[in-house]
Amino acid sequence: MQRRHLLCCGAAAAGALFTGLMAGGRALAAAGPECAASTLPPALREHALLARCWEGLDPGQLWDVHTHLLGTGDSGSGCRIDPRMTQWWHPVESLRRRVILRGACVAEDAPSIDRAYVQRLLQLAADFPEGARWMLYAFDEALDESGRPRPDWTCFHVPDHHAAGVAARHAQRFAWVASIHPLREDALARLDAALAGGAVALKWLPGSMAIDLRDARLRPFYDRLAASRLPLIVHCGEEKAVPGAGREDLGNPLLLREPLRHGVRVVAAHCASLGMALDLERPRPRPVPAFDLFARLMDEPAWRGQLLGDVSAVFQFNRRAEVWQTLLRRQDWHDRLLHGSDYPLPGVGPLYRLGGLVRAGLLAEADRPVLEAVRAHNPLLFDLLLKRRVRWRGQRLADPVFATRRHFERGTAPA
Numbered sequence: 318m319q320r321r322h323l324l325c326c327g328a329a330a331a332g333a334l335f336t337g338l339m340a341g342g343r344a345l346a347a348a349g350p351e352c353a354a355s356t357l358p359p360a361l362r363e364h365a366l367l368a369r370c371w372e373g374l375d376p377g378q379l380w381d382v383h384t385h386l387l388g389t390g391d392s393g394s395g396c397r398i399d400p401r402m403t404q405w406w407h408p409v410e411s412l413r414r415r416v417i418l419r420g421a422c423v424a425e426d427a428p429s430i431d432r433a434y435v436q437r438l439l440q441l442a443a444d445f446p447e448g449a450r451w452m453l454y455a456f457d458e459a460l461d462e463s464g465r466p467r468p469d470w471t472c473f474h475v476p477d478h479h480a481a482g483v484a485a486r487h488a489q490r491f492a493w494v495a496s497i498h499p500l501r502e503d504a505l506a507r508l509d510a511a512l513a514g515g516a517v518a519l520k521w522l523p524g525s526m527a528i529d530l531r532d533a534r535l536r537p538f539y540d541r542l543a544a545s546r547l548p549l550i551v552h553c554g555e556e557k558a559v560p561g562a563g564r565e566d567l568g569n570p571l572l573l574r575e576p577l578r579h580g581v582r583v584v585a586a587h588c589a590s591l592g593m594a595l596d597l598e599r600p601r602p603r604p605v606p607a608f609d610l611f612a613r614l615m616d617e618p619a620w621r622g623q624l625l626g627d628v629s630a631v632f633q634f635n636r637r638a639e640v641w642q643t644l645l646r647r648q649d650w651h652d653r654l655l656h657g658s659d660y661p662l663p664g665v666g667p668l669y670r671l672g673g674l675v676r677a678g679l680l681a682e683a684d685r686p687v688l689e690a691v692r693a694h695n696p697l698l699f700d701l702l703l704k705r706r707v708r709w710r711g712q713r714l715a716d717p718v719f720a721t722r723r724h725f726e727r728g729t730a731p732a
């Protein structure tokens with residue numbers, strides 16, 4: 318991407334999203350869920366596929382581990398969106414904003430975008446049984462090497478207190494995930510506050526926030542994470558449209574060795590399923606699929622109790638069929654794979670094209686119209702249903718993938 322400086326980042330995390338935007342062109346501004354429909358029509362609600370979706374699942378264990386919170390700060394939340402996203406003379410950015418808001422069913426002229434975003438999430442959650450919950454992500458600013466905030470690298474900012482506040486107001490549906498840049502002067506104090514405030518994990522997007530996991534200054538932070546058993550969710554793999562600080566090399570899955578060696582429990586977001594990364598462990602490093610490096614770490618016995626991967630976004634059209642097949646085939650990983658939606662992405666027009674999954678032999682053609690109808694009403698339910706339906710040679714994502722809550726209860730060892 319040449320226009321790096323314009324392609325700033327995504328709390329919407331969004332390598333995938335932005336790849337989709339670039340690929341899908343302008344028609345997608347019009348694509349998206351049917352926002353007016355508040356609940357699933359009875360014919361869909363009672364459909365056999367949906368009934369089967371819940372067989373073997375305990376809704377009380379079903380935590381969506383990857384849900385983005387977004388806002389403009391119009392409710393005093395402290396959220397920010399880079400001004401370039403609203404300016405017509407930055408057409409790429411404003412298209413991106415429109416597409417994201419459309420995917421989240423937030424009208425541009427909503428009295429409060431902050432509140433409308435949360436309302437829509439609650440509305441979608443109402444189609445799920447009691448007990449199911451969503452882990453809402455805060456998103457910290459980018460800081461440079463010396464710990465100075467870099468607003469020019471920060472396209473979205475969602476402060477911890479906003480995520481914590483939304484989760485507290487709707488505790489039956491939400492939990493919250495803190496985001497703290499470890500080079501902040503008061504990073505440890507913020508981490509303690511997040512722990513005291515009930516955060517269930519911490520999230521970093523290294524390439525966009527400019528966090529080098531190898532930086533020796535992060536050790537006290539790792540020690541505190543390890544002692545508290547708070548999982549660290551790290552975005553791994555390529556950020557195609559290069560968000561924020563533009564350091565995609567920092568998303569190399571091999572860098573996870575550093576927090577792992579310090580005893581931190583790590584969740585690799587999206588199982589590093591997009592793009593290439595340098596295999597730094599060869600005499601002559603060369604680019605390989607980032608997913609292969611994630612797989613290498615998953616297969617090392619040392620990290621069996623510490624390394625997890627979330628399956629959010631992995632069935633989007635921009636992943637390779639080989640990634641899909643591997644994730645379904647590796648039943649020995651399934652106890653360490655975690656369901657997540659990457660909301661609002663399941664509602665964003667071009668990112669899910671079921672034809673690709675059908676052609677790759679992962680999805681039955683007969684499932685497609687039902688999935689598409691569910692998606693039009695409830696992208697979150699669509700995302701879950703899709704993950705329950707995909708199969709490769711008779712193997713599917715096992716039920717433990719959807720029993721995620723157990724990984725986020727501190728003080729208890731993962732199963």
Ligand SMILES: [Zn+2]
Nearest residue numbers: 329330331659
């Ligand atoms: Zn994400």
